[in-house]
Amino acid sequence: MENYIKTYEAYRKKIKAYHYFGWLMSWDQETEAPEASIEYRTKQYQVMAEEMYKIESAPEYLEAIDQLYHHLDQIQDVDFKTEIKHAYKGLRAIKLIPKDELIAHQVLVSQASHIWAKAKEENNFEAFLPTLEKIVEFKRNYVKYLETDELKGYDILLDDFEEGFTMKEYDAFFHKLREDLVPFVKEVTARKPKFSRKLTKGVFPREQQIKFSEYLIDVFAYDRKRGLLKESAHPFTSGVSSVDTRITTHYYENNVTSSIFSTIHEMGHAIYEIQNDPKYDDTFLHGGTSLGIHESQSRMYENMLGRSLSFWKVHYPKLVELFPKELKGVSVEEFHRYINRSERSLIRVEADELTYALHVMVRYELEKGLITGKIKVKDLPKKWNRLMYEYVGVRPKTDKEGVLQDVHWSGGMLGYFPTYALGSAYAAQIYNAMNKEINVEQELENNNIKAINAWVKEKIHKFASSKSPKELLLIATQEPFNPQYYVDYLKHKFQE
Numbered sequence: 161m162e163n164y165i166k167t168y169e170a171y172r173k174k175i176k177a178y179h180y181f182g183w184l185m186s187w188d189q190e191t192e193a194p195e196a197s198i199e200y201r202t203k204q205y206q207v208m209a210e211e212m213y214k215i216e217s218a219p220e221y222l223e224a225i226d227q228l229y230h231h232l233d234q235i236q237d238v239d240f241k242t243e244i245k246h247a248y249k250g251l252r253a254i255k256l257i258p259k260d261e262l263i264a265h266q267v268l269v270s271q272a273s274h275i276w277a278k279a280k281e282e283n284n285f286e287a288f289l290p291t292l293e294k295i296v297e298f299k300r301n302y303v304k305y306l307e308t309d310e311l312k313g314y315d316i317l318l319d320d321f322e323e324g325f326t327m328k329e330y331d332a333f334f335h336k337l338r339e340d341l342v343p344f345v346k347e348v349t350a351r352k353p354k355f356s357r358k359l360t361k362g363v364f365p366r367e368q369q370i371k372f373s374e375y376l377i378d379v380f381a382y383d384r385k386r387g388l389l390k391e392s393a394h395p396f397t398s399g400v401s402s403v404d405t406r407i408t409t410h411y412y413e414n415n416v417t418s419s420i421f422s423t424i425h426e427m428g429h430a431i432y433e434i435q436n437d438p439k440y441d442d443t444f445l446h447g448g449t450s451l452g453i454h455e456s457q458s459r460m461y462e463n464m465l466g467r468s469l470s471f472w473k474v475h476y477p478k479l480v481e482l483f484p485k486e487l488k489g490v491s492v493e494e495f496h497r498y499i500n501r502s503e504r505s506l507i508r509v510e511a512d513e514l515t516y517a518l519h520v521m522v523r524y525e526l527e528k529g530l531i532t533g534k535i536k537v538k539d540l541p542k543k544w545n546r547l548m549y550e551y552v553g554v555r556p557k558t559d560k561e562g563v564l565q566d567v568h569w570s571g572g573m574l575g576y577f578p579t580y581a582l583g584s585a586y587a588a589q590i591y592n593a594m595n596k597e598i599n600v601e602q603e604l605e606n607n608n609i610k611a612i613n614a615w616v617k618e619k620i621h622k623f624a625s626s627k628s629p630k631e632l633l634l635i636a637t638q639e640p641f642n643p644q645y646y647v648d649y650l651k652h653k654f655q656e
């Protein structure tokens with residue numbers, strides 16, 4: 161075993177280094193690189209990607225993983241066992257799917273995002289249809305190749321993105337949302353509250369918005385020695401270790417709240433990874449354990465902390481100080497109501513906290529139908545529009561603002577969407593548990609977010625990906641996933 165461990169560790173060290181350079185390159189590309197550098201950079205990147213592929217698919221490395229996996233009982237270190245299990249799972253596709261099918265699919269998805277983007281631009285679903293049909297066909301075969309006694313069909317795709325969560329869990333979750341949330345949302349969104357034109361039509365200079373985002377970094381104690389804030393077209397978090405996890409935001413002069421909540425959301429992601437135990441930095445266990453848990457942290461910071469009245473009682477004066485003219489006469493209570501308004505809307509990424517999960521539910525139903533074969537790809541636009549009307553109460557007029565709006569399917573990512581809704585529901589359950597141990601609103605009013613960071617570090621962050629989502633939820637909240645907290649949280653918040 162010793163030799164296999166040594167081989168594994170030597171490869172891991174190399175792969176981590178290559179990932180680091182690739183990561184730096186993509187960070188540079190998203191934030192700083194001049195436009196004309198694309199081609200030159202891509203040439204250099206290709207050389208490195210080829211080297212990386214050689215290392216990651218080296219027979220002695222794969223053999224080491226295989227051997228270690230089949231002798232797990234001889235490994236003492238629990239974290240190392242977990243790492244080997246992850247590595248072995250990651251190799252399933254390469255082992256079980258015929259090479260030519262796998263390569264054909266990789267080639268297909270590498271072109272698909274361009275085809276999708278063009279189809280979306282031109283509002284032409286027919287142009288994307290043949291590509292999407294091939295992607296779905298591959299996914300249907302993929303689940304057949306990978307099926308086990310425990311996991312079959314769509315469950316395999318779901319488990320790929322959120323370990324341990326299958327149709328059984330998601331069906332129960334979405335059933336609850338359909339029963340309890342859909343009628344409630346219809347009721348809340350039927351109201352049309354009015355807000356000051358200062359908020360809806362104002363112009364907020366970029367320079368001042370940057371100052372406020374910088375201010376937020378210190379409020380949330382996002383460690384400037386381990387992270388930083390830049391600007392990009394779409395906000396994101398990107399990190400490699402507990403000493404380097406960076407975020408971006410985007411400033412719109414006609415919308416002061418967009419950059420604020422993007423910055424807070426991304427800080428939620430970044431603080432998670434910065435607070436991982438540093439012992440994981442040199443392993444593959446560094447990082448968040450799953451998409452759903454990652455999103456639970458960003459959404460808790462954004463929605464539960466960042467959109468609360470307790471938070472704004474302390475920080476609204478600073479915002480007014482930066483925008484004295486722009487916010488003159490707008491009270492903190494009105495600002496608070498404004499940032500928590502709910503509307504029936506068409507676009508998922510712009511949806512508010514209350515309606516968001518219903519957008520996701522539409523995608524879940526459709527994906528399930530696609531994989532079981534109950535829904536044909538060509539019927540997607542019609543089905544999409546019908547479900548949007550049923551759940552959110554709006555009917556898209558074009559496919560651009562309907563079935564073509566998201567990039568995920570063009571990347572072959574089926575099974576990904578449900579984790580977004582799960583993240584919000586986890587957040588409510590975790591927030592509830594946290595409130596049993598610390599008075600969160602009081603800490604916000606004392607401007608002491610450090611106390612909140614410390615709680616999530618101890619209960620979630622420090623474990624990195626050494627625990628599964630289900631295990632983490634048990635540690636943090638003392639009970640299994642329970643979507644009731646989410647429904648209760650939303651009803652309590654939006655009833656007012």
Ligand SMILES: [Zn+2]
Nearest residue numbers: 425429455458
């Ligand atoms: Zn996020």
